[in-house]
Amino acid sequence: MRILDISKVQAGHYELNALDEDIGPILESCISAIRQQAADKQIVLNLTVAPNLPKVHLDVTTVQSIIHELLANAIDFTEPNGTIEVEADREESNVVIRVEDAGTGICEDDIDRIMLPFEKGKNARSGDYARGGLGLPLALELTKLQGGRLTLSSVEGEGTTIRLIFPAAASAAAGRHRPQTS
Ligand SMILES: Nc1ncnc2c1ncn2[C@@H]1O[C@H](COP(=O)(O)OP(=O)(O)OP(=O)(O)O)[C@@H](O)[C@H]1O
Numbered sequence: 573m574r575i576l577d578i579s580k581v582q583a584g585h586y587e588l589n590a591l592d593e594d595i596g597p598i599l600e601s602c603i604s605a606i607r608q609q610a611a612d613k614q615i616v617l618n619l620t621v622a623p624n625l626p627k628v629h630l631d632v633t634t635v636q637s638i639i640h641e642l643l644a645n646a647i648d649f650t651e652p653n654g655t656i657e658v659e660a661d662r663e664e665s666n667v668v669i670r671v672e673d674a675g676t677g678i679c680e681d682d683i684d685r686i687m688l689p690f691e692k693g694k695n696a697r698s699g700d701y702a703r704g705g706l707g708l709p710l711a712l713e714l715t716k717l718q719g720g721r722l723t724l725s726s727v728e729g730e731g732t733t734i735r736l737i738f739p740a741a742a743s744a745a746a747g748r749h750r751p752q753t754s
């Protein structure tokens with residue numbers, strides 16, 4: 573129950589089992605889990621993971637839920653025969669995951685509102701009762717809970733990019749910044 577998960581996070585009762593993890597295999601598992609849904613719309617999912625990424629301290633199941641929500645949205649709002657890019661890269665001491673689609677995009681007036689529970693954008697068909705308006709708020713809360721940030725940028729008619737920014741796991745960051753001893 574996603575609404576229950578949001579409530580748990582807000583009440584401080586959501587339990588994480590975080591370990592230092594490689595992001596590549598996590599993204600691969602997310603993509604294979606949803607590949608059929610994409611294939612049904614002839615949508616191609618591409619994954620690019622930069623080499624030698626530092627590990628990230630996170631809960632695998634929770635990150636899979638976050639990525640699932642983002643991919644489900646990207647597939648829903650992309651026309652058949654489209655392409656969705658998932659990328660993981662290092663930016664300074666962070667690992668950044670990008671989910672980018674070239675779908676409908678989101679109207680500027682909707683962008684702040686859709687991060688709130690139960691809110692849908694104008695691009696969601698009014699009769700689409702299957703949409704709960706819960707995916708993005710849940711992804712946002714679960715990302716913050718793990719010390720990450722979620723940013724959304726979108727241009728109506730061009731597409732949407734979500735970035736998840738996680739600090740590299742402490743040991744990796746510490747290794748790179750270890751002061752020299754003489
Ligand atoms: N990749 C995207 N492209 C275009 N619009 C998007 C995208 N992701 C989200 N949106 C807009 O944001 C709204 C909220 O997304 P959110 O995932 O929170 O809910 P939902 O997809 O409508 O319903 P649910 O995820 O509960 O099934 C969507 O209804 C849609 O208007």
Ligand SMILES: [Mg+2]
Pocket residue numbers: 641644645706707708
């Ligand atoms: Mg959704």
